Amino acid sequence: MATINDKILAASAKHPQPGNVFQYGTAGFRMKADLLDSVVFRVGLLASLRSRKFGGQVIGVMITASHNPPEDNGVKLVDPFGEMLESSWEAYATRLANAKTDKELLAVYNKLEQDLDLGTNKTPKVIYARDTRASGSRLVGCLVDALEATGTEYTDYKLLTTPQLHYLVRCSNTKGTEYEYGDISEKGYYEKLANAFKLAVKHKKPQGPVTVDCANGVGGPKLRELIKYLDGTIDIRVVNDDVLKPENLNVSCGADYVKTNQRAPPSSKAGPLERCASLDGDADRIVYYFNGENDKFVLLDGDRIATLAASFLGELARQSGLAESLKIGVVQTAYANGAATQYVTSNLGLPVVCTATGVKHLHHAALQFDVGVYFEANGHGTVVFSHDAYKAINNHEPQSPAQANALETLKALSDLINQAVGDALSDLLLVEVILAHKGWSVKDWEDTYVDLPNRLVKVHVLLRSMFVTTDSERRLLEPAGLQATIDSLCGKYKAGRSFARASGTEDAVRVYAEAATRGEADDLAQKVANAVSRATPA
């Protein structure tokens, strides 16, 4: 009888390594889809090991390239509690992906089996899903070959948003425990969100429609499905939801297009002050926007969602009598607008923590609070409630009808908000709840503070690894002397702030600058970019 090792060798022979060098980055592996067969096969091997490491708990595999062009694809792993893969395992994924031959791959796999102290012999379990890309079903085939070869039990959830898969992983592993998260089904996801939303807006119905651009991705059909469970409590108008033409995915639409180009999708028919939102290709990011006075485009990005959520959660905690027991905090990266940071500390009186770029860093830091609000400026984020926060919310005896109302809304939000990962559908409903409660238009939301003009530029350098940062990427240790130059440049501009760091996803150094006026922000960004270029070999 063929051993597992024989089976891995035979299956691997169907998916030869193309000779490329791969790296499991911030968002898993991501590249042109036709290069990915061997990578997905090998991620399948790792998912099986990861499940064995946790005594047979369910691990998730998501096949998506999010906001990338339609011809790309990617793959990432979901850990047992629904979080992103633990960083130390990213290196194992990279090692497996880069083994040149089938034999070498098997050697790496067997070595990991030995080194990882896998403990019990429980059958490994994996669940997986994919976005709407044309290459998705072929890549699923590669994944299944690995799961079959390793004797891993698996369930194919077909098309899902990334956060839906995270939800299912968390539900699977918490069933019957005190952390039980929900029913292990797609329907369970919609029911959980819809019930929480209906409860949260029981007394305050959202005013006017919200138009949601779904990037022609998987978020479209999933949002349409969610709407069926909302019983007309909100008017959501779905646009750019054509998934039958996968070549249209993220093309001139979607959250990344809107954030990068600072404009609405050209197909948008929104009138002045109409509430609009855009999801990305796998629906884990969302940004809001509208046409303001004189047709000025106004973006309400992740910073704005974070400040809105923090302000509302702070109010609810006070109104329900839980201000003392719920420590609320906001987590941002250095890319957050200085005005947003200032608003949270000065106006809301809440602490702000800055972390390195990448949502896993933010998520981790947010767990230090009872209620941790975290968003990247690009619209990826969520609010995490600690176990103690759930206990406090669920055990608190309200002292008045007003307290009872606030508590009910707070409870509903703790169910509405995806605890595993940033989720565009959950975040959409969260924003809608808050605007409804505050009775705010998008203009009122914008008016909470004035963003500092800012500029983000990319500098192409020969060796981005030369750029070594400290202080949550806000300051450079190397190249020597460059930080002093940046400091002195910032000092010349009112409210000047700038930093440079190597991108983790592109071969470039990113320079961010903000200042009191548009001209000064642009000027500062350009000068720092020039200094970055000068500090590196040509």
Ligand SMILES: CC(=O)N[C@H]1[C@@H](OP(=O)(O)O)O[C@H](CO)[C@@H](O)[C@@H]1O
């Ligand atoms: C300035 C910026 O937007 N950076 C993005 C980008 O990271 P970089 O390391 O800056 O390339 O991609 C990350 C993964 O999608 C995302 O988490 C992050 O916010």
Ligand SMILES: [Mg+2]
């Ligand atoms: Mg995404």
